[in-house]
Amino acid sequence: MTKNPAEKKAGFFVCILTVVNSSANLYIQLLLKPPAKQNVSLAYESDTIAAIATPEGEGGISVVRISGDGAMSIAAGGFRGATTIDKMSSHTAHYGRFVDEQGKTIDNVVALVFRRPNSYTGEDTVELSCHGGRYLTKRILEATLRLGARAAQAGEFTKRAFLNGRIDLAQAEAVADLIHARSERAHQSSLAQLNGVLSDRISLVRERLVESISLLELELDFAEEGYRFTEKERVAGQLKSTVSQINDLLTTYSVGKIYRDGVKVALAGAPNVGKSSLLNALLQEDRAIVTEIPGTTRDIIEESISLGGLLFDLIDTAGIRETEDLVEREGVRRAEERLSNCDILVLMLDGTRAVGAEEVAAISRLTNAVEQRGASCVFVLNKIDIMEPERNPVLDVEHITRRHDVVEISARTHQGLESLKELLVRKALRDMPSTSEGGITITNARHFSALKRTADSLGLALETLECGKSGEFVAVDLRAGLDALGEIVGATSTDDILNSIFSRFCIGK
Ligand SMILES: Nc1nc2c(ncn2[C@@H]2O[C@H](COP(=O)(O)OP(=O)(O)OP(=O)(O)O)[C@@H](O)[C@H]2O)c(=O)[nH]1
Ligand SMILES: [Mg+2]
Numbered sequence: 001m002t003k004n005p006a007e008k009k010a011g012f013f014v015c016i017l018t019v020v021n022s023s024a025n026l027y028i029q030l031l032l033k034p035p036a037k038q039n040v041s042l043a044y045e046s047d048t049i050a051a052i053a054t055p056e057g058e059g060g061i062s063v064v065r066i067s068g069d070g071a072m073s074i075a076a077g078g079f080r081g082a083t084t085i086d087k088m089s090s091h092t093a094h095y096g097r098f099v100d101e102q103g104k105t106i107d108n109v110v111a112l113v114f115r116r117p118n119s120y121t122g123e124d125t126v127e128l129s130c131h132g133g134r135y136l137t138k139r140i141l142e143a144t145l146r147l148g149a150r151a152a153q154a155g156e157f158t159k160r161a162f163l164n165g166r167i168d169l170a171q172a173e174a175v176a177d178l179i180h181a182r183s184e185r186a187h188q189s190s191l192a193q194l195n196g197v198l199s200d201r202i203s204l205v206r207e208r209l210v211e212s213i214s215l216l217e218l219e220l221d222f223a224e225e226g227y228r229f230t231e232k233e234r235v236a237g238q239l240k241s242t243v244s245q246i247n248d249l250l251t252t253y254s255v256g257k258i259y260r261d262g263v264k265v266a267l268a269g270a271p272n273v274g275k276s277s278l279l280n281a282l283l284q285e286d287r288a289i290v291t292e293i294p295g296t297t298r299d300i301i302e303e304s305i306s307l308g309g310l311l312f313d314l315i316d317t318a319g320i321r322e323t324e325d326l327v328e329r330e331g332v333r334r335a336e337e338r339l340s341n342c343d344i345l346v347l348m349l350d351g352t353r354a355v356g357a358e359e360v361a362a363i364s365r366l367t368n369a370v371e372q373r374g375a376s377c378v379f380v381l382n383k384i385d386i387m388e389p390e391r392n393p394v395l396d397v398e399h400i401t402r403r404h405d406v407v408e409i410s411a412r413t414h415q416g417l418e419s420l421k422e423l424l425v426r427k428a429l430r431d432m433p434s435t436s437e438g439g440i441t442i443t444n445a446r447h448f449s450a451l452k453r454t455a456d457s458l459g460l461a462l463e464t465l466e467c468g469k470s471g472e473f474v475a476v477d478l479r480a481g482l483d484a485l486g487e488i489v490g491a492t493s494t495d496d497i498l499n500s501i502f503s504r505f506c507i508g509k
Helices: 005-031 071-078 134-146 156-163 169-180 184-194 197-221 232-251 253-261 275-283 326-339 357-373 393-401 417-429 445-466 471-489 495-502
Strands: 049-052 059-067 079-081 092-099 105-114 125-132 263-269 301-307 310-316 344-350 376-382 405-408
Touching (some): 059 071, 071 079, 071 105, 092 134, 156 169, 169 184, 184 310, 197 445, 263 275, 275 301, 301 417, 310 417, 344 417, 357 376, 357 393, 376 417, 405 417
Parallel strands (some): 376 405
Antiparallel strands (some): 049 059, 079 092, 092 105, 301 310
16 A cells, blocks of 8 residues: 555654654763763773871871772781681771781771772772871871882872762762861752762753754754754754753852852951951950050951851951051051952941041942942941940941941940841842752852853854754754863863862872
8 A cells, every 4th residue: 555645754754753762862872971981081090099098197096098909909918807808898897907017016907898899989999997196097008008009199089989980070079079168058069069969960951962962963864855853943942941051050159159168258447446346256256356446456367157057257457547657557458458359348337436537538449349349348337335326427428338238236245246147148148049940059160160161052052043054053062062061070071170170189088
């Protein structure tokens, strides 16, 4: 029975779509191979490395970590216990002694054995826990080096974990961020990243991009037959939704940066307004010298506190004024330098006296500079415990304060301190979204830059698509976007990128 033309055409489409589907699947698999496989060209040194994995100094215990093909035999060379290392099952702990090359005991140790591939690095690994003494830990490390291990470089264990496909690059970076986290929010976001929250989102976006590319590229193969099966609208719609997802991630960076780096808050104002008193009140300790003499603080004083799960670096500075005193003048110069790069400028007024002309000029200059930089400014009216309400000095600078928040406090009685803390947290977060859908916060400048480049490339692809150019051109931009996105998880990365990332780690990690 012969088919009518419409049936023939339908059959052809079914056939093409089958080809598209199966080819697209293969294509997707090839493009989304695990990072380790794509990095086979990157230098992977398979020798055995060893390092002290705990901080230098004295403590309860220290850990010497050995990883590589020779880890078991090197550990066996020094370990003496009821069971020999080669008889130990993976993930078991064994008590024994560790001896030097003359057979003299260095310390009693517990050997933890991890057999490949189920270890942090993916290689055979032994961790020797010894007493936390600087000298003896170093002796154990030296013994492992004499037995054939090489001293590990910074981050080399994690680099191996990445190269062996145990974790991707975003997760490896999260390890360093987790170690360096100094606040609750930094800790939470790096832990989520280590657990693959960001990597999973990136994989999803990559899959969708690859799908679009494969559709566009396969269309070209059938262009001669005059068939266009790619629905332009469908690809455009997919791209728009991907760009909006990426933009959603990008907007979390301004807050993510603060999670990671903390917030620099500079306390500024005329001498004697109570800046050092406020610093002490916030820290709840007698950190800075406070006297009734104007010009007490000369050096910059920096201390950190945690507010709302964020880390704030408080910077107390010399009171700004014209002075003949050489030391104070240098203090004022340093103060101005530090005020010029803070995230939040706290300008303090003394509630017991009017604001003089020199002070108004200084406040105006400082606020203008802060506004120009796009940083935040907060006014604090201090000494309200002894202020006469009818002589409120805020009125003297109302033309400036009306653009900013004003909090009334007493650094002495701590009145208003909670409101100030809340305001600082609000200003730090700048009413910006702190997480995208799925609870992801971008905290890393490298990820931000890669996402930005991806969004730009996809934007170009959309433009090309909308001017009706051939799918070939659109695919070029999509591929650039895909490559930029791949940099985040390490699917597309160079030795230089890797070296710069892993050099941030400590030795032993
Ligand atoms: N009553 C009252 N006195 C305060 C308050 N805050 C500060 N003072 C007093 O004001 C004086 C100056 O305080 P400081 O904290 O040294 O002021 P400062 O701004 O650091 O001064 P410089 O370091 O000289 O720039 C001290 O005598 C403080 O005890 C407050 O809230 N109430
Ligand atoms: Mg002071």
